[in-house]
Amino acid sequence: MVAPFSSVLEQTVVSPVHLEPYLLSPSVLTRTAINQRVAALAADTDRWQSLLHYSTDERWYAQLESNPYYDAWLLSWTPGQTTELHDHGGSSGAFTVLTGSLREVVLAAGLPRHVDRPAGSTVTFGSKYIHDVGHAGHGPAASLHVYSPPLSTMNYYAIDRGEVLRTRTEATETPERGWPRHPALATLTAVS
Template identity: 50%
Template sequence: MAFPHLAVDNAPRHPVTVAGFAALARRTAADRARWQPLVRYDALTRWYARLETGPGYEVWLLSWLPGQSSGLHDHGASSGVLTVVQGELTERSLGRSGESTRTLRPGAQRVFAPGYVHEVVNTALEPAVSIHVYAPGLVEMNQYGATAAPAGQAAYEGG
């Protein structure tokens, strides 16, 4: 007796888990030929371009000149993955346990849940480039003052 329906590969062709989105960010970062020719730098603000959209997610390419910052913000209802592909970025996050700062070098990856409040800044002397995956796609980015964070912020400080 044959069961052909069991032999069909019904696995999704797009990520559906945090691990899948982190893997997508790593694959995109490793594919330099895909993103490197697109990088631009803007002296007035961070430069960004959407690389890909899929069912429930977006992939973005960002460039950062020295001193450029995202400001303290969250990503609304979106989860995210940030991967540094060139240069160095500094992330400052506000969580239940207080403020933390970390240096992100090429290959470093940060994974965060909805409501995660952080600031990313290029504190180095060289330009930086990062890949960001948001799920669902990014539709809001709430800005905060230098130390303000929403009450009861939920943050996954993994990665």
């Protein structure tokens, strides 16, 4: 005799299953999960410290992790190195300053404002975040960046007569590159 469905269901034992936060959304980490990932990687100094390389000729970076949900990058900075005003092509992210200090130009309501980010600072941002980052001190600096979904395109911007204009979109599999400085970053080497 076959047991009725209801009695089979009553006999089924359901075990709790732990799912990583990124498995709850098929392709994107939550901002909280991104922040937790960047914090965990930053705390794992054995993972990144020996990899760091500094170049005065060009910005240096290395990919620490890559999967369908996020990618993680280690970047080094020497005085005067900056990025261009950009977003991350629909990816959300976070970065933490590991050593030294960085200056970030953030567009808020279309207006640029600069914020100094000393070692230990973490910034978590959404998919529409537009910023420029540069070295803000003497000696080397390093930062760790996590993007979700992984970087695939980046949009670059200029400010013309108070208007934010997208200048181009580029396909990319690497973190932001060095480009002309935003005026708020022009005095970086003078910052102590």
